[in-house]
Amino acid sequence: MYGQETDPDYPTKLAEFEARIARGEKIEPGDWMPERYRKQLVRMISQHAHSEVVGMLPEGAWITRAPNLRRKQVLLAKVQDEAGHGQYLYHAAETLGATREEMLQALLTGQAKYSSIFNYPTVTWSDMGAIGWLVDGAAIMNQTMLAQCSYGPYSRAMVRICAEEGFHKKQGQEMIIQYAQGTPEQKAMAQDSINRFWWPTLMMFGPHDSASTNSDELTRWGIKTKSNDQLRQEFVNELVPLLHALGLEVPDPDLRYDEESGNWISGEINWNEFWQVVKGNGPMNAARLQARQEAHDNGRWVREALAAYAERDV
Amino acid sequence: MDTQWPRYEVFKQDRPGEPHESIGTVHAVDAEMALQNGRDLFARRPKCHSLWVARADAITSKTAEQLAAKELATDNSWQADIDPQAPTETYLVFQKQTERRGMTFTTHVGEVEASSPVHALQQAIAIFPAEQVFVWWVCPASAVTRSEEADTLPMFAPAQDKLYRLPNQYRTVFTMQKIKRGKDVIE
Ligand SMILES: [Fe+2]
Ligand SMILES: [Fe+2]
Numbered sequence: 366m367y368g369q370e371t372d373p374d375y376p377t378k379l380a381e382f383e384a385r386i387a388r389g390e391k392i393e394p395g396d397w398m399p400e401r402y403r404k405q406l407v408r409m410i411s412q413h414a415h416s417e418v419v420g421m422l423p424e425g426a427w428i429t430r431a432p433n434l435r436r437k438q439v440l441l442a443k444v445q446d447e448a449g450h451g452q453y454l455y456h457a458a459e460t461l462g463a464t465r466e467e468m469l470q471a472l473l474t475g476q477a478k479y480s481s482i483f484n485y486p487t488v489t490w491s492d493m494g495a496i497g498w499l500v501d502g503a504a505i506m507n508q509t510m511l512a513q514c515s516y517g518p519y520s521r522a523m524v525r526i527c528a529e530e531g532f533h534k535k536q537g538q539e540m541i542i543q544y545a546q547g548t549p550e551q552k553a554m555a556q557d558s559i560n561r562f563w564w565p566t567l568m569m570f571g572p573h574d575s576a577s578t579n580s581d582e583l584t585r586w587g588i589k590t591k592s593n594d595q596l597r598q599e600f601v602n603e604l605v606p607l608l609h610a611l612g613l614e615v616p617d618p619d620l621r622y623d624e625e626s627g628n629w630i631s632g633e634i635n636w637n638e639f640w641q642v643v644k645g646n647g648p649m650n651a652a653r654l655q656a657r658q659e660a661h662d663n664g665r666w667v668r669e670a671l672a673a674y675a676e677r678d679v
Numbered sequence: 680m681d682t683q684w685p686r687y688e689v690f691k692q693d694r695p696g697e698p699h700e701s702i703g704t705v706h707a708v709d710a711e712m713a714l715q716n717g718r719d720l721f722a723r724r725p726k727c728h729s730l731w732v733a734r735a736d737a738i739t740s741k742t743a744e745q746l747a748a749k750e751l752a753t754d755n756s757w758q759a760d761i762d763p764q765a766p767t768e769t770y771l772v773f774q775k776q777t778e779r780r781g782m783t784f785t786t787h788v789g790e791v792e793a794s795s796p797v798h799a800l801q802q803a804i805a806i807f808p809a810e811q812v813f814v815w816w817v818c819p820a821s822a823v824t825r826s827e828e829a830d831t832l833p834m835f836a837p838a839q840d841k842l843y844r845l846p847n848q849y850r851t852v853f854t855m856q857k858i859k860r861g862k863d864v865i866e
Binding site for chain 2: 389390391393394395396397435438439442445446449452453456459464465466512513517518520521522524525528529531532534535536538539542546607610611671672674675
């Protein structure tokens with residue numbers, strides 16, 4: 366069911382497969398698919414799962430420091446959701462023959478990638494607002510696109526995740542709105558969070574289309590239906606007017622409105638910084654992996670106890 | 680000792696009277712833990728009345744493409760060899776019924792009596808409406824563990840009060856409109 370290019374029937378089967386996708390049909394576990402489609406999906410889905418899991422860390426660090434009980438409940442619920450998102454996605458990758466152990470191992474040994482945004486530190490409380498509004502907001506744009514993707518299990522996981530992400534984005538936006546209208550100190554705190562998270566959020570969408578290697582195939586196979594630059598532009602267009610309305614600044618001196626296209630045009634992204642973070646040299650890369658490793662090690666006795674319990678006589 | 684536990688498919692019923700639908704899997708050492716994990720993973724929000732779990736390897740799945748390819752027809756067990764004398768048991772039948780965007784996969788449509796998974800699949804295709812079915816699942820009823828009526832309250836009621844998990848509890852769009860309008864007046 367995973368088609369190899371050496372198979373003499375491969376071209377015929379590939380044509381049928383691509384026709385199915387063009388008709389908007391979903392590919393389900395058990396259906397024929399090119400090995401390369403399977404590989405690309407495992408890579409994308411597992412990276413995505415790791416991002417959800419590592420993404421718990423920057424916010425988890427603030428649960429005990431939430432300013433009131435409601436904010437604490439909300440943050441706790443959000444972090445718990447991210448754990449769930451990781452699980453939905455590992456499940457989707459498992460339907461393609463990947464195992465959880467393999468994927469977890471790849472994360473812990475640093476072989477697997479996850480979203481570079483989580484390698485930035487969270488230094489003030491309003492970073493929770495900026496993450497919810499900007500980071501989860503950017504993730505929603507990507508995930509709304511992936512909810513349409515041709516692989517059934519991935520698409521369903523994305524629909525479920527998007528439904529939950531709406532809450533993540535709105536609780537963050539609510540916070541920034543409140544602080545922007547609060548005391549001068551609160552407003553300055555919110556501005557500082559936006560200043561630090563704006564550019565890393567734009568980087569989340571990935572390299573420019575001109576520098577993106579996988580795009581053609583992913584588009585043809587109905588996995589990605591919008592390009593990195595397209596999604597990034599949609600995000601900028603949505604956020605800039607809202608931030609301005611709140612009296613907050615976008616930390617981009619070159620930002621300008623283009624009358625003709627109706628787009629807000631950003632200045633150039635610091636791609637050197639992006640690649641440094643991707644390569645593991647971001648401010649928090651080492652700390653994030655260490656925290657994951659510790660959590661894994663500290664959970665070992667629980668896994669062992671449950672495995673022993675499973676072997677009991679019933 | 681870090682061997683992963685078996686996978687269980689999880690089926691969720693939103694309200695009494697509605698069918699159970701498959702929503703994903705959990706790993707667990709046994710069915711009881713699978714139900715617990717299924718609750719934590721899939722019932723963090725309101726709208727869950729009952730959960731079922733079944734070991735993923737107890738489920739026989741065929742997609743429309745697999746059936747059309749007559750993959751089963753070349754398999755002896757599909758064509759013949761269904762022994763009319765063989766003892767039967769109850770199988771649950773599930774179908775994927777739509778290609779529309781959604782978060783659930785297969786829907787429980789009923790039961791058949793059969794002597795093997797292949798027999799169950801044959802029966803299911805004969806008995807249930809088979810047009811517009813994209814995936815068929817059959818699973819012995821004996822492999823399914825269900826949350827009980829008495830579990831509904833302790834397992835699923837806590838999520839009911841957590842309204843702050845719902846996006847409609849946040850009035851950000853309205854607030855932003857108000858702020859913008861306020862600005863327009865000043866300018
Ligand atoms: Fe998430
Ligand atoms: Fe989120």
